[in-house]
Every structure is written in structure tokens, then in C-alpha cells.
Amino acid sequence: MAKEQNCLVPYLELEDAPPEVAAAITHLPYRRNIFHLLGHSHGSFPRLMGVYASFFDGSRRILPLLEWQLVVLRISAVLDAEYEWDVNAPVARINGMPEEKLTALKRTAGKGPAAVEAEPLFSARDRAILGIVDEQLATYNNTVETVNQAKAVLSVEDIVEVYVVLGVYVLIARITKGLRIDLDGEIAGLDGHLKGVVTGN
Numbered sequence: 001m002a003k004e005q006n007c008l009v010p011y012l013e014l015e016d017a018p019p020e021v022a023a024a025i026t027h028l029p030y031r032r033n034i035f036h037l038l039g040h041s042h043g044s045f046p047r048l049m050g051v052y053a054s055f056f057d058g059s060r061r062i063l064p065l066l067e068w069q070l071v072v073l074r075i076s077a078v079l080d081a082e083y084e085w086d087v088n089a090p091v092a093r094i095n096g097m098p099e100e101k102l103t104a105l106k107r108t109a110g111k112g113p114a115a116v117e118a119e120p121l122f123s124a125r126d127r128a129i130l131g132i133v134d135e136q137l138a139t140y141n142n143t144v145e146t147v148n149q150a151k152a153v154l155s156v157e158d159i160v161e162v163y164v165v166l167g168v169y170v171l172i173a174r175i176t177k178g179l180r181i182d183l184d185g186e187i188a189g190l191d192g193h194l195k196g197v198v199t200g201n
Contacts, residue, residue: 131150
């Protein structure tokens with residue numbers, strides 16, 4: 001018996017997809033509902049997938065892998081984007097983020113800068129990144145002070161990539177929440193796939 005779908009729109013199936021969209025989806029080693037949802041935006045989807053793929057490539061991504069995941073998981077925690085957390089927490093775990101830090105990301109979400117500063121599991125770079133992300137999610141802006149604090153420990157390239165990651169994953173959080181995407185459920189061999197796909201620093 002098929003599982004009942006909660007998503008408010010149907011998922012795009014390969015037989016209904018334009019060739020370029022179908023090729024972008026079939027390039028992936030396993031099915032994710034998010035790609036069958038984003039694929040409805042025929043023109044933007046293949047280009048968006050190019051940006052998304054760059055985050056998984058350590059030769060193209062500037063931020064260290066766990067800092068990329070720090071941004072993503074903070075967005076997921078603050079916006080209560082369950083699907084996004086469910087997809088990305090395994091990436092962080094496989095690459096060495098301790099469970100205590102994942103818990104801290106949820107525990108301090110929405111609690112303000114003082115909570116971030118008081119959390120011993122966050123490094124100076126973590127605090128700078130979370131300062132930008134938290135302020136953006138709350139106000140769609142950053143103070144000069146927040147950016148200057150980030151510049152003290154992050155390169156300009158790091159900072160700009162934080163904003164790029166933020167934009168892409170806020171988009172994903174919004175569409176997954178707004179359209180009530182279904183969780184993917186268990187994916188056989190996922191850990192092996194992630195180890196093989198995620199590369200670099």
C-alpha cells in the first residue's frame with residue numbers, strides 16, 4: 001500500500017520532465033523528494049542544481065564542509081524546516097560534527113547572540129557565521145558590527161559564500177515547509193552514498 005502524500009502539489013516524475021530536468025534528477029544516486037519538487041521549475045532547476053552540487057565539491061566550495069553544514073542546520077533549526085534538517089544532519093554527522101553540537105544548534109536557535117556566545121561548543125568562526133545567519137533570518141539584514149566581527153575571523157570569500165549558502169537553503173526551507181514536502185524516509189546505503197559524494201575540506 002502506497003504511503004499517503006502530504007505534499008500540496010504532486011512530485012515531478014521523470015516521464016513528465018523535460019530532458020534537461022530529467023537528466024539533472026537521474027544524475028543523483030538516490031531519490032530525494034526535494035528534487036522532484038524543485039524540478040517543476042523547469043528553467044531554473046538545472047542551474048540551481050549546479051550551485052547545489054558546488055557545495056558538495058571541496059574543490060569548488062570555499063567554506064570548510066562543517067561550516068557549510070553549520071549554516072544549513074542553523075537555518076533548519078531557526079525556521080523549523082524538518083525536511084532540511086533530516087536531509088543534512090546525516091551529512092554533518094558522517095563528516096565529524098558531534099551530536100552535542102547538533103543539539104546546541106537547535107538549543108540556541110532563536111535565543112540571540114548571548115546564547116551563541118555562551119555556548120562552549122561553538123568556535124570563534126562558528127560564532128561569526130551564526131551571527132550573520134541569525135541576524136539575516138531575523139531581520140533580512142546585518143549590522144556593520146556583525147559583519148566586522150565576521151571579518152576578524154573569516155575571509156571575504158568565506159563571508160560571501162555564507163550568504164550564498166544562506167540564500168539557497170532558505171529557499172529550500174521555504175518550499176519544503178510551504179508546500180508540506182514529505183520526508184524521504186530511509187534510503188538504503190545512504191551513508192555510503194554521502195561518503196562518496198561529499199568531498200574536500
